[in-house]
Amino acid sequence: NAGVTQTPKFRILKIGQSMTLQCTQDMNHNYMYWYRQDPGMGLKLIYYSVGAGITDKGEVPNGYNVSRSTTEDFPLRLELAAPSQTSVYFCASSYSSSSREQYFGPGTRLTVT
Amino acid sequence: SQKIEQNSEALNIQEGKTATLTCNYTNYSPAYLQWYRQDPGRGPVFLLLIRENEKEKRKERLKVTFDTTLKQSLFHITASQPADSATYLCALGKETGANNLFFGTGTRLTVIP
Numbered sequence: 001n002a003g004v005t006q007t008p009k010f011r012i013l014k015i016g017q018s019m020t021l022q023c024t025q026d027m028n029h030n031y032m033y034w035y036r037q038d039p040g041m042g043l044k045l046i047y048y049s050v051g052a053g054i055t056d057k058g059e060v061p062n063g064y065n066v067s068r069s070t071t072e073d074f075p076l077r078l079e080l081a082a083p084s085q086t087s088v089y090f091c092a093s094s095y096s097s098s099s100r101e102q103y104f105g106p107g108t109r110l111t112v113t
Numbered sequence: 114s115q116k117i118e119q120n121s122e123a124l125n126i127q128e129g130k131t132a133t134l135t136c137n138y139t140n141y142s143p144a145y146l147q148w149y150r151q152d153p154g155r156g157p158v159f160l161l162l163i164r165e166n167e168k169e170k171r172k173e174r175l176k177v178t179f180d181t182t183l184k185q186s187l188f189h190i191t192a193s194q195p196a197d198s199a200t201y202l203c204a205l206g207k208e209t210g211a212n213n214l215f216f217g218t219g220t221r222l223t224v225i226p
Binding site for chain 2: 044101105
């Protein structure tokens, strides 16, 4: 099992550009999440999904969109990138059971200039 | 809104000693608390989960306590080793919903040989 994979690892965007961060998991997890991690700020939940076709907002959804057409994939879309979106983005997944632990991908480091 | 504080941004200890990390929270009643380890440039890795009705949990050299009256969790690493050097994150969650977690800002632990 590869676990949770994310692409790209690094990306530099210009203000106003758009991009999609890819996330795939091969553990057949129902639940998937997108977080951003800023220095000294901890992980903040952007969006989450409880299954294919179902998504919902987390703490900091503004400026982002998601979709979940399959169990495996949960892409995060940035429209009109802004410097405030410079961050490290992590995708995670978990079982829909009492185990509750989340499995994280390696992250995407995004810089918007 | 909920607030989670890990009251040491950085902690240095000598190899072989016990490291104790603290996680305090306010404005929240979690059903469980998790601890994760994060190495530089990588995603968090799950270590332990403790539920609100449990006082203590152990796993090898790790021990976690959870005091819902004090709204505090303590995370201990006994017989610490340089390989334990990492950032440790606490995260709170409820049994309902999609396993959404609220993360603390983390404590960077350095074990000095």
